[in-house]
Each structure stands twice: as structure tokens, then as C-alpha cells.
Amino acid sequence: MSTEAKRPPTQKRAEKGAAGNNGSDAPPANDAAQTTVEQRRELLHSMMLQRRFEERCAEAYALGKIGGFCHLYIGQEAISTGVMSMIRPDDYVITAYRDHGQALARGVTPRSVMAELFGRADGCSGGKGGSMHIFDAKTNFLGGHGIVGGHVPIAAGVGFAIKYRRGNQLCVCFFGEAAVNIGAFHEALNLASLWDLPVIFIIENNRYGMGTAISRSTANEDVIVRAKGYRMDGESVDGQDVFAVRDCMSRAIERARKEKRPTLIEMRTYRFMGHSMSDAVSGTYRTKDELEENMKRDPILLLHNRMFEAGELTEGEMHKMDDEAKAIAQDAWDFADASPEPALDQLYTDVYADTSS
């Protein structure tokens, strides 16, 4: 199974971290990550849709239309948008429970995501999964998973299956920085590197595992060095900059498709909301000042400013785009609200598949 890698692993570090980048750099030069104006508009639209959609999620949660746990992605949209804009429809995506934004960026319909959050029959998981378990086979979206780190070995398994079939797809696996301390992460990275599996492991480092700061959870906060422990290429990027995300992804994708090698990427970001809807945005574990400072680097604002300054977007066009995002979120809400609850006979379906081969 295993073959010796010919290349030594590289440890790259972006010059600018999540803090301190003013966002006014020109897009990086990597060819595959280059964008046209039209593509930049699409990136902005994708991020704005996630933002407006999740703002409605918060509202729906407060109204009791969404129950259980509801973890919002607000502030991290450049990562989902940047990553999804670089991969192919036949690639696979798997993620943790903060999954709405990634699902939307992947192309899962806003209606089916909102209906799932509302626990309705037309939800992408039939109302059986809820916020943490968005699944959509049509877009190879392999779920939202609710146990920290538990899905990371599953991503390696998807990579194994790609290799088994001699395919050239890849699997992208998202998780938070708190997952790097759990055994499943380490076991998965070792296997992915040992067996040369085409998996891109993305640490979304939003600095807090629930309410615990990375400095209080992780002996070496420089999480990307963990790639080296598994002879894997690793790179840290500014996760608030959609172009930096795309640029970094272009290298990881090439590595996965051509060298059949995995990559670990740390995307430095910040969570603008609480861990879930049931906790305060700031308070005991982080200050309001810290939050406000980081909100200055809102990924949507950064892209908007860049396009605005480059004359690629007028304020009017921005408002129009925003209105469209709001309209889509409203349509999703209306659809979800009108969708029936799952029929009671659905209680016992899907426990077992009734087929065999």
C-alpha cells in the first residue's frame, strides 16, 4: 500500500496571519487560483448568501423554528467559499457540525438546508439530521458530523476508496482547531500519509474550541507543525482572505490529484458568533474588544473593499447582490415553513437499508 514519498514535506507559513493583514493585497499569482471579475462577484455572492442565510437561522432559532444545537459559521465564509470554488463536483466534502455555510457554498440548495434546520420533510436529510447533520448525496456532501474529530478518519476512508478505484477525485475534510488534540485526527493523518491518500485536511482555526482558547488547550499553538509529524505537506493561510484560501487550495489540489498526497492546511479565521446559539457572542472567555477588533477583518468586507477599490463593484451593485442574498434566504425560510413535518411513519425508515448485494 504505502510508497515512499520522494519529496520532503514543506512547511509554509503565510507572511500575514489572520491578524494584521489589511486585505488590500493583489490576488496571488498562482494560475489555478486566478479569478475573473465575474468569478470574484460569484465568490462575493456565495459569502453573502451564507451570511444572510445564517442571520435568518439565528432569527429562526430565537423563534423556536430551529431547535437543538445550532452552530453558526458567520465570520468564516471565505474558507467555505474559497475551498468549494476550487474543487470539482465529483470531489467529496465532509465536515463537522458547523456545516450550514459549507453546504451552501458546496451547492446544497438553501431550501433543503433550511427545511432540514426546521426539521421538515423536505430537508436534505429528511428532517432526521438537523443542523449538525447536513447530508446531500447530489453534491457529494458527506455530512455534518457531531463528534469532534470523529469524521477525520472517515475522510481518510473516502480517500482510500478513491485510491482503491484509481480515481482522481479528492476529499476535503473540515474541522476546527480544537480537533487537533483528539486521537482521531492523529490516526487519520498518519494513515492518509502512510497510504498516500488524496485528502485535504483543513483546520479552521477560529481560536476557540467552544469557549476554550487555543492557548488553554494546545501545547503548541502553531498547529500546522503537526503536518510534519506525519510527513505531510502543511501550510497556514489567512482564512479571511478568499484569494489566499484559493491559492493555497490550488497547491493542495495539485498535490492530491497528481502526487496522490494529502495536505494539512491551517486556515486562520475568527468566529463572530458564539459557539452555538445557546451561548453569548462574547463574555467569560473572550472580550468584546477582541471580537470587535477581529470583526474588522470580516471576509465579506475584505473582498467587497478590494473589488470596490478596483472599480469592479459599485455600491448599487453591492446592494443588489445583498438584496438577492436576502431574497434567497427568505425563499428558503418560506419553503421550510411550508414544508410538512416528516410523516410519523418515517420514524422507523432508514434505520436499516433493506437491500443487499
Add this chain to the structure above:
Amino acid sequence: MAVVTYRDALTQALREELQRDDTVFLMGEEVAQYNGAYKVSKGLLDEFGPMRIVDTPITELGFAGVGVGAAMVGLRPIVEFMTWNFALLAIDEVVNAAAKMLYMSGGQYKMPMVFRGPNGAALQLSAQHSQAWESWFAHIPGLKVCTPGTPADAKGLLKSAIRDDNPVVFLEGEMLYNTKGEVPDGEHLVPIGVADLKREGDHCSVITHGKMALVAMRVADDLAKEGINIDVVDLRTVRPIDVEAIARSVQKTNRAVVLEEGWEICGMGSQVVDFIQRECFDDLDAPVLRVHQEDVPMPYAKNLERAAKPDAAKAIAAIKKVMYLD
């Protein structure tokens, strides 16, 4: 019918299904070059190559998750645990991932996979290596749990498990690998969820599964010499469980003993007794008794280990008690 060992019966099942379907693969510790810790996969690496017979590091959580991921996108993994004691490190993938994937995805992602390996106590392996896990996994909706006691059932159930589109926990008996029995020639499938009446008698029902099925058959043969004839209901599968077979037997004999390898509290016997009291309340002539491991971690010393395990003598005592013969 050929007489083969339980081990060879399992190897036959693996070989036949690997030949039949090229999406089937086997992974686990020492399954390939070493030919398997218990030699169940002997010769398979040579026949099927390293992509399908996959040696893993000692990383149960990791490779169980790899199996789940591969099953999600259409392969049919067979994940071998060197023993089920080690599988506790991987239980998140079995319980939280494999068992629930179909349900929480609203039917979108099937889990056609098998987790298999030796279960239960062998000899003097002490506390951490001598445990029977079937009641743990039988508790979980979404899993199927097979506990074959004979070579024929081992082969037939493993083939059915590999072909099943659901995650199957397949518990082999470490002490059974060398036992022999007749296995039907040619294609041999045993349906999951169907018990087998291994001995027939009118005086008492012994309901059992796994390694204890052998003990129960021995007990039946011994008691027959005393003129006591018992039904041995070998469940073979503990999820789904064949309630009809249990009821049929108890309604005939009016007495029952449940014999299992695991512990008493929340053991398989607790569930079987619950079925009996619901289905056979008016049929019973005596309270149902249970025979199981003593409620202690398995000790190492020979005499203590013997005292802790369920055995034929304990089963016979229970049978005589429900027959009011003691």
C-alpha cells in the same frame, strides 16, 4: 458435507466473497503479511494483493473510520479487530458513525460493511482480554450483530454479513477457531436474524448464542442420558433477534434457561427474558433462570477464572432448578 474448522470456514467465506465482488476488501492489524493474528486471513494476501488485503498500523479508531468512509462511497469493507477488546478504541466509528449514517442522512448513505474479530474469553488472558461485547452492540439501532457458534453458521453468516447493506458486528469465538463441524458444500448462506434449533427436547428450552451454543449442545447430550431432553435455541444473531423461535420453544417446553458468555446486568439474557415474559407469560411453569459470567472482571488464576465463567455444570444446575429436580 466437508468437516472443517471454524477458522477455515471463515476463511472460505472471506475468499468466496472477495472473489465474488471486487468492492470487498479486508483491513486490520496483521491481516496480510502475517496471515492474520488468528490465521483467519491465511493466504488471502497472495490471492488478492495488498490493495484488498490491507495491513494497518495499530490504530483501531483510525482504520475503523477508514472503513466507514470507504463504505459511504460504495466499497464493502471488512474491518478486522484483532480482538473486540481493542475495538473499544474504535467504538465511536461503530456506534456514532456506522450505525447512524443511514438514518441521520435521511437514507442517503448506506453502510455496507462488517466489523469482525474474536470475542469473549479464551484462557487466562485476564481482565482486559476476556470480554463478551454482544449486549453492547445489540443495544444500538442500525447495527446487526452476529454470534455464530459453529463452522457452518460462521461461514453462512459471514457471507450474508458481507452482502448486507448495513453495518454488521460479527463476533467470532476465540476458543471456537479450532473447533470442527460439517459445512455444506457449495454456496452456503445463513440468513441474519434467524435462530437455529440445535437440539430438540420437550423438557426445557436453553436459549443461547455464540460459544455457549457448543456448551448447550454438550449439556443437551449429557442430559439426554439422564432422560432429560432440552431444546437448544441457538440465536446465531442477537440483533435482530428471532423472538418467534424463542417463543415457539418456550411455549412447547414451558421452562427456559438463558445461557450467555457475558455479564448479568443488561446482558443479552435480560432481553431474552423480557421477550419471554411478554410472549410466553401464560406458558411458564417456572421462573426463567440465567447463566452468565460472574459479575467480576475476569481473573487470571486458573481456578478463579473457571469459577467466573459460565459452564456446563452451571447450565445443568439451572436447567434442573427450573424443572424442580434439584
